[in-house]
Amino acid sequence: MTDIILFGPPGAGKGTQAKILVKRLGIPQISTGDMMRAERKSGSELGKKFESFMTQGLLVPDELVLELFAQRLQKDDAQSGAIFDGFPRTVAQAEALDATLAKLDRKVDHVIALEVPVEPVIERITGRRVCLSCGHTYHMRYSPPPPSGKCVECGATDIVQRADDTEEKVRTRNSAYHENTFPILAHYEPGGAVSRVDGIGSVEEITERVMNALG
Numbered sequence: 001m002t003d004i005i006l007f008g009p010p011g012a013g014k015g016t017q018a019k020i021l022v023k024r025l026g027i028p029q030i031s032t033g034d035m036m037r038a039e040r041k042s043g044s045e046l047g048k049k050f051e052s053f054m055t056q057g058l059l060v061p062d063e064l065v066l067e068l069f070a071q072r073l074q075k076d077d078a079q080s081g082a083i084f085d086g087f088p089r090t091v092a093q094a095e096a097l098d099a100t101l102a103k104l105d106r107k108v109d110h111v112i113a114l115e116v117p118v119e120p121v122i123e124r125i126t127g128r129r130v131c132l133s134c135g136h137t138y139h140m141r142y143s144p145p146p147p148s149g150k151c152v153e154c155g156a157t158d159i160v161q162r163a164d165d166t167e168e169k170v171r172t173r174n175s176a177y178h179e180n181t182f183p184i185l186a187h188y189e190p191g192g193a194v195s196r197v198d199g200i201g202s203v204e205e206i207t208e209r210v211m212n213a214l215g
């Protein structure tokens, strides 16, 4: 049983590393951002509530996030652990996560804090493209989509830039990270769960650092 938080500013590489860890560790990625985008795409009432916060680069209120998270953790594939990507984002969300895991006789075993300064973050995010069909992530410089425009994972042709991936929105998201999310490290540090990992380097180098931190 392993529960891991992949922590870091927007664009730190949480989603990229989470997808690799899913294959290596056999536990699912739980990304509140991906779940919210899927909910918006479905046109549900809940999805409509997320919309204005996300397009402005602001955090979605805790009560809406926790509703979504609680439903996801109940699914069968998350019974032996999970990789939390982009969650928790506030100390209140961290406390709710701890309480939910404790009821299942689980705890946050590792917090992997990917450290990337703001300028590389902006370069990574403004260059990011995402397949709307399967969620596969590209970067126009480091891992561009093929010239055919077909996704290498699923063959779909709807590879787009996220609406919140402009420089202005990234700066807003980065401020929200420093104000609301960064204090979570102090919440987990006394328990010895936090490992700080240099997030600059190739994807493969960072995976090896993460695996070392996980022991």
Ligand code: AP5
Pocket: 008, 009, 010, 011, 012, 013, 014, 015, 016, 017, 032, 033, 034, 036, 053, 054, 055, 057, 058, 059, 060, 061, 065, 085, 086, 087, 088, 089, 090, 093, 124, 125, 127, 128, 129, 137, 138, 139, 140, 142, 143, 173, 199, 200, 201, 202, 203, 206
């Ligand atoms: P969310 O979707 O969680 O976005 P984020 O945390 O801002 O993180 P990103 O997905 O932008 O970045 P990432 O760290 O996953 O980087 P990636 O691997 O893609 O949240 C979006 C919004 O939803 C929030 O603003 C908020 O409104 C809302 N929200 C979500 N969860 C919430 C919560 N719990 N509470 C409240 N609100 C919430 O990499 C980025 C790019 O860099 C890619 O192009 C990738 O290919 C490239 N890249 C990755 N690694 C490397 C490398 N080593 N070298 C070069 N390029 C790299």
